[in-house]
Amino acid sequence: xxxxxxxxxxxxxxxxxxxxxxxxxxxxxxxxxxxxxxxxxxxxxxxxxxxxxxxxxxxxxxxxxxxxxxxxxxxxxxxxxxxxxxxxxxxxxxxxxxxxxxxxxxxxxxxxxxxxxxxxxxxxxxxxxxxxxxxxxxxxxxxxxxxxxxxxxxxxxxxxxxxxxxxxxxxxxxxxxxxxxxxxxxxxxxxxxxxxxxxxxxxxxxxxxxxxxxxxxxxxxxxxxxxxxxxxxxxxxxxxxxxxxxxxxxxxxxxxxx
Amino acid sequence: xxxxxxxxxxxxxxxxxxxxxxxxxxxxxxxxxxxxxxxxxxxxxxxxxxxxxxxxxxxxxxxxxxxxxxxxxxxxxxxxxxxxxxxxxxxxxxxxxxxxxxxxxxxxxxxxxxxxxxxxxxxxxxxxxxxxxxxxxxxxxxxxxxxxxxxxxxxxxxxxxxxxxxxxxxxxxxxxxxxxxxxxxxxxxxxxxxxxxxxxxxxxxxxxxxxxxxxxxxxxxxxxxxxxxxxxxxxxxxxxxxxxx
Amino acid sequence: xxxxxxxxxxxxxxxxxxxxxxxxxxxxxxxxxxxxxxxxxxxxxxxxxxxxxxxxxxxxxxxxxxxxxxxxxxxxxxxxxxxxxxxxxxxxxxxxxxxxxxxxxxxxxxxxxxxxxxxxxxxxxxxxxxxxxxxxxxxxxxxxxxxxxxxxxxxxxxxxxxxxxxxxxxxxxxxxxxxxxxxxxxxxxxxxxxxxxxxxxxxxxxxxxxxxxxxxxxxxxxxxxxxxxxxxxxxxxxxxxxxxxxxxxxxxxxxxxxxxxxxxxxxxxxxxxxxxxxxxxxxxxxxxxxxxxxxxxxxxxxxxxxxxxxxxxxxxxxxxxxxxxxxxxxxxxxxxxxxxxxxxxxxxxxxxxxxxxxxxxxxxxxxxxxxxxxxxxxxxxxxxxxxxxxxxxxxxxxxxxxxxxxxxxxxxxxxxxxxxxxxxxxxxxxxxxxxxxxxxxxxxx
Numbered sequence: 046x047x048x049x050x051x052x053x054x055x056x057x058x059x060x061x062x063x064x065x066x067x068x069x070x071x072x073x074x075x076x077x078x079x080x081x082x083x084x085x086x087x088x089x090x091x092x093x094x095x096x097x098x099x100x101x102x103x104x105x106x107x108x109x110x111x112x113x114x115x116x117x118x119x120x121x122x123x124x125x126x127x128x129x130x131x132x133x134x135x136x137x138x139x140x141x142x143x144x145x146x147x148x149x150x151x152x153x154x155x156x157x158x159x160x161x162x163x164x165x166x167x168x169x170x171x172x173x174x175x176x177x178x179x180x181x182x183x184x185x186x187x188x189x190x191x192x193x194x195x196x197x198x199x200x201x202x203x204x205x206x207x208x209x210x211x212x213x214x215x216x217x218x219x220x221x222x223x224x225x226x227x228x229x230x231x232x233x234x235x236x237x238x239x240x241x242x243x244x245x246x247x248x249x250x251x252x253x254x255x256x257x258x259x260x261x262x263x264x265x266x267x268x269x270x271x272x273x274x275x276x277x278x279x280x281x282x283x284x285x286x287x288x289x290x291x292x293x294x295x296x297x298x299x300x301x302x303x
Numbered sequence: 304x305x306x307x308x309x310x311x312x313x314x315x316x317x318x319x320x321x322x323x324x325x326x327x328x329x330x331x332x333x334x335x336x337x338x339x340x341x342x343x344x345x346x347x348x349x350x351x352x353x354x355x356x357x358x359x360x361x362x363x364x365x366x367x368x369x370x371x372x373x374x375x376x377x378x379x380x381x382x383x384x385x386x387x388x389x390x391x392x393x394x395x396x397x398x399x400x401x402x403x404x405x406x407x408x409x410x411x412x413x414x415x416x417x418x419x420x421x422x423x424x425x426x427x428x429x430x431x432x433x434x435x436x437x438x439x440x441x442x443x444x445x446x447x448x449x450x451x452x453x454x455x456x457x458x459x460x461x462x463x464x465x466x467x468x469x470x471x472x473x474x475x476x477x478x479x480x481x482x483x484x485x486x487x488x489x490x491x492x493x494x495x496x497x498x499x500x501x502x503x504x505x506x507x508x509x510x511x512x513x514x515x516x517x518x519x520x521x522x523x524x525x526x527x528x529x530x531x532x533x534x535x536x537x538x539x540x541x542x543x544x545x546x547x548x
Numbered sequence: 549x550x551x552x553x554x555x556x557x558x559x560x561x562x563x564x565x566x567x568x569x570x571x572x573x574x575x576x577x578x579x580x581x582x583x584x585x586x587x588x589x590x591x592x593x594x595x596x597x598x599x600x601x602x603x604x605x606x607x608x609x610x611x612x613x614x615x616x617x618x619x620x621x622x623x624x625x626x627x628x629x630x631x632x633x634x635x636x637x638x639x640x641x642x643x644x645x646x647x648x649x650x651x652x653x654x655x656x657x658x659x660x661x662x663x664x665x666x667x668x669x670x671x672x673x674x675x676x677x678x679x680x681x682x683x684x685x686x687x688x689x690x691x692x693x694x695x696x697x698x699x700x701x702x703x704x705x706x707x708x709x710x711x712x713x714x715x716x717x718x719x720x721x722x723x724x725x726x727x728x729x730x731x732x733x734x735x736x737x738x739x740x741x742x743x744x745x746x747x748x749x750x751x752x753x754x755x756x757x758x759x760x761x762x763x764x765x766x767x768x769x770x771x772x773x774x775x776x777x778x779x780x781x782x783x784x785x786x787x788x789x790x791x792x793x794x795x796x797x798x799x800x801x802x803x804x805x806x807x808x809x810x811x812x813x814x815x816x817x818x819x820x821x822x823x824x825x826x827x828x829x830x831x832x833x834x835x836x837x838x839x840x841x842x843x844x845x846x847x848x849x850x851x852x853x854x855x856x857x858x859x860x861x862x863x864x865x866x867x868x869x870x871x872x873x874x875x876x877x878x879x880x881x882x883x884x885x886x887x888x889x890x891x892x893x894x895x896x897x898x899x900x901x902x903x904x905x906x907x908x909x910x911x912x913x914x915x916x917x918x919x920x921x922x923x924x925x926x927x928x929x930x931x932x933x934x935x936x937x938x939x940x941x942x943x944x945x946x947x948x949x950x951x952x953x954x955x956x957x958x959x960x961x962x963x964x965x966x967x968x969x970x971x972x973x974x975x976x977x978x979x980x981x982x983x984x985x986x987x988x989x990x991x992x993x
Contacts, residue, residue: 092965099824102847108828112846163850324932332933339925351924353584375926380588404709405724405928406561 049162051155063087063158075214079154085206086158086168093204094164100243101167107246114166115250117173119151127253135181135260136253142180150176170245171204177249181261182237183268184230188214189222190272193230200238202245225275233269241265314368315393321369322401328369335371338439342376342464350381359383360434361426363458365418366441370398370411376437377411386433388416388424418451421458432460442467442500449508467500558720559712562592563929565723567701567713567736569595571620571679572891572908573729574686579633579912581690585920589929593692593729594715596700599683600693606684607640615643617755617868618679619782619790621769624670626909630685638685639677645785646672647767651856652975655774655823656963659972660856661979673769676782676790682905697721701730704739710930711739711886725930727888727915729908732877734893740884746877749898749957751777752800754793757868758815760859763787770858772819773960774826777874779818781858789858791815794898800871805834808864813844815861820854821847823963874898876954878947882939886930888915895946898957903949914941 046054055063067084075081101107115121127140143149153172159165175194182197184190196211198204211234215226242264252260261268320326343351350360360382364373367387377385389395395413402408416424418441425431436459442448448467456463564580566573577593580586622630630636650673653660665673687693699715704726706712711726728736737744763786770781777794784790793803793815803814817829825847832839877896882889891908915938922934959971 099822102822102824103828105828108843324936336925336927336933343924353587374928378923378926378928 048160049165051157052160052162052165053157054160055158060087060158072213075210078152081206081210082154082172083158085204086156088205088209089168090159090164094159094161094167097167097171097202097204097245098161098164101245104243104246106248107243110170110246110248111163111166115248116169117150117153117177117250119149122150122250122253130254133256133258134253135249135255135257138183138257139177139180139253142183143176146179146186148176148186167245168204171198171202174244174247174249177247178244181257181264181266183271185273187272187276188218189226189230189276192218192226193234193269193272196231196234197238198244200235201241201243230269230272233267237266237269311391314391318369318391318393318397321371321394321397331368331371334440335375338372338437338464338466339375342435342437345462345464346381351379353380360461361430362386362435362437363424363426363433364388365421365436365438365455366444367398367413368394370401370413372437372439373398373411373413374402374405374408376435377408378405382410384410384426385412386424386426387411387413388418389413390415390417418445418454419447421454424458432458434460435462435464438463438465440466440468442505443494448500452505452508465505467505468494559707559722560719561590562721562723563589564591564725564727565711565713565721566591566593566727566729568729568731568734568891568893569593569597569599569683569696570729570731570891571682571686571905572893572912573727574683574692575630575633575635575909575912576727576729576890576915577695578635578686578689578692579629579916580919581692581695582633583916583920585923586916589919589923592695592697592721594697594699594701594713594721596698598698600687600696600698603680603684603687604693606680607638607688610640610643610680614865614868615757615784615788615790616678616680617757617790617865617870619676619755619757619784620679620682620905621674621782622677622682622909623674623906624665624668624672626906627670627672627675629909629913630682633689635682635685635689638688640681640684642785643681644675644677645767645783646675647769647783648672649766649768650771651768652771652773654960654968654972654975655772655779656968657972659975661975676769676784701735704735723886723930724928725886725888725919725935727890728893729890731892732875732896734889736887737879737889737893740881740887740889742879742881742884742887742889744877744879746875746896749777749794749874749876750797751794751874752797752871753874754791754795754800754803754869754871756791756811756815756870757784757865758789758791758812758861759863759865760787760789761862762859764859768858770819774818775823775961775963776826777957777961781819787859789861793818794874797873799830802830802834804869804871806840807835807837808866810834810837810840811869812861812864813841815864816848817844819858819860820851876950878950882911882943883932883935885932888935888938890915894942895950897950898954907946907949910945911938911942914938917941 048054063083064087067080067087071077071080071084098111101111124140124143127136130137132138132141150173153169153175156165156169156172159168175198178194178198179186179190182194184193192211192214195207195214199208199211211231215223215231218226244264247264317328321328323329324332349355350358358381362373362376362382362385364376364385364387367373367389368391370387373385373387376382387398389398392415395415398413402411402413414424418438426433436455438451438455442451442465445451452465455465566576573593573595577591580589580591627636630639648665648671650663651660652663663673665671687696697715697719699717699719701713702716703714704711705714707722710722710724712720712722713726714720726736726739728734728740730736764783767783769783772779772781774795776796776799778792779794780792782790782792793800795803803811806814814829817826821829821844825843829840829843832843834840875896876898879889879894882894890911892904894911895907897903897907918935918938918941919929921937922929922931925934927934959967962968
């Protein structure tokens, strides 16, 4: 029985088959967003989506989201209006990030294989907010940035697919990038992911006009060093200094990147 | 005639703890329950069921000791009165003082007297005999059990209930070796093996000539039992070390 | 002229004095008076409440009143005992409901197990009955009513080797056997110096009488095992049910502060919503009725209608909401010289399997059997010889039930995922094994 538009109900056999095939296919071609999305859905059931739903039900904003089930698309978000906002606002940072990375909020696939409508929305919401996580962390869509965001999401939300991606992808990267990831970005992602408030309980659409740094502070997120800048200079910083970057908020490099 | 001297000294020593159900006489308390069950089932519901019975019986309890059985019988609605006799003054003193714990026991009397001295005992001036005579665990303590049994039967108009210990290896091991010396559940010196009487001997005493010359007596029920520590008294139907009629 | 007043201590003499006129105490008196062997014993029961006045004409006065919140589950075994002692026929039967099915489901995974009594001799799992209904039936059986003395116990002491109870009306009663049917804090137990073992569950049971949206066509008792404790929904006649919701003391307190409409919404939430919803609802201001109702209504509307769950609550009977702390207790002894304990004085359990009253009835049956035996053996009814068979029959069985109850309670008071999975699997397997379930139903009886 279809329980929400686009829902594809599966029996146990179909579920197992799809779980195995999407897993293998996604590993072979990680750039195929549809395969990755399907495998993400298969692995988030029955525990993880349910746990996230519970987290949302325990929070007033999470409940508001579940009640209203807002969607994030180029239609629901007025991108031109966001471009007109002051540069320190979340909305402006978000649209600048979209423009810089040349992506659109409409590239997210709809959830199909999760039975419970609330749980399906939870996963849908996670996908649609993915760009906000990039924006709030200031990380680019290149593989290196993607891995850092995935790890950040995994630490924050515990969705297995994000963890799998964060662990398997780095080994496909060149050594220098790997080192940067392991020294700077993954520790930053784990630390901030755990420390931050559950990001699914953020009504991003209602925070667009707020000062981005103020929001980061409220959510408990510190900005990592600018990855684009670092990739441009290709200069490896001495390890000792770099290590310090990731934790104390008063670190000079952290201050500079703001 | 007097009771056996050593036996008397032994029971005098037991007097103090006689009524403590968790003391050295615990097994006797348990045995008393079984005696009452045996008496009730032998008499049958026509006497023991309060809804059926209206008649009341008189009882002579020979070897009443501290009065366990005497009190029990005196409390039953089908018993009119109980006379308990014993040869040990100390235990009779216990029986008399314990009787006062229950003020309703006005139909119970005790007398210092031997079983060999029953001639003058009368239920009342008109009626020399009792409806029930009981003689539990007495024969094995006497020098002449056959004569004692004859006297007891002469005092009963309806029932004689009695019990004693079989002279068998099993009885020796359980009552003397284990009971008195190993497990200490019975005070040492309580029993003398040579005085034990077998069920068949007992049966022949009852049915034999001299006692039962006019063949008016019959053995109505014969039951055996053994005490298993941890379980309590267990009854079985033959091979008794406990019998009655 | 001179008037002399007698100063000599004279106590009334009773064979058996029962302290406490609840179902256990009154059952004991009624059973003793019903037995040919024990009928002659002089028995009295003391209670501080005016039970005869309040309950003597209960049947005539309570044709249409609301159900009280003290409703108990009586197993067929207890019913047949009450029948045997002649009390069951005096029960107001229109105010009882015999249910033939019990559905228990996991608050985390939703896994369920159904017990039914379709194959049993009585066809009944248990009968729901108001506490007062049982008491009045007992009072009106035989001459039980005449044995009741209304007075507070002031002091219990030993005079001439017998327990003697001093009442606040100046009367002193000396008993050959003193029976404590006087509840969890039993003064009789304290007099006898009997200690208890056990613990508090740090849970409170919230009770209420509820009107349902419509009468259920099934007679089913429901129990939802939440991590905060079980929520039981027990059927009564005329689209009514009684609630026993065990939960954290602060949540019980919170529930008691709710307006009736908010309480109704919370019960519907407790039966159907996710624990996360319940946690959130409990974080709201208990006086904010509108918000509570709004949140519950929204969440209930997201659910598909499930007619295997209990009918929704329409309203609750005002002032029927109450709570009590939950404990597990077992007295170290049920007897001592001239003292016996029955019912809650001897043991207290979690209401999880509805065994409280039934354990008390089994105690009474065992004590009466012991006393009948004692009378047939001519024993002093207060002596240890007379009383010993009672705990032998009752103690171990109660210990076993207390243990099972406690284990069940602990098994369901967690939301730890692996344990939830395991118990869910266990229940799914068990639910398929009809013969094992029938055995369990029998065991609980």
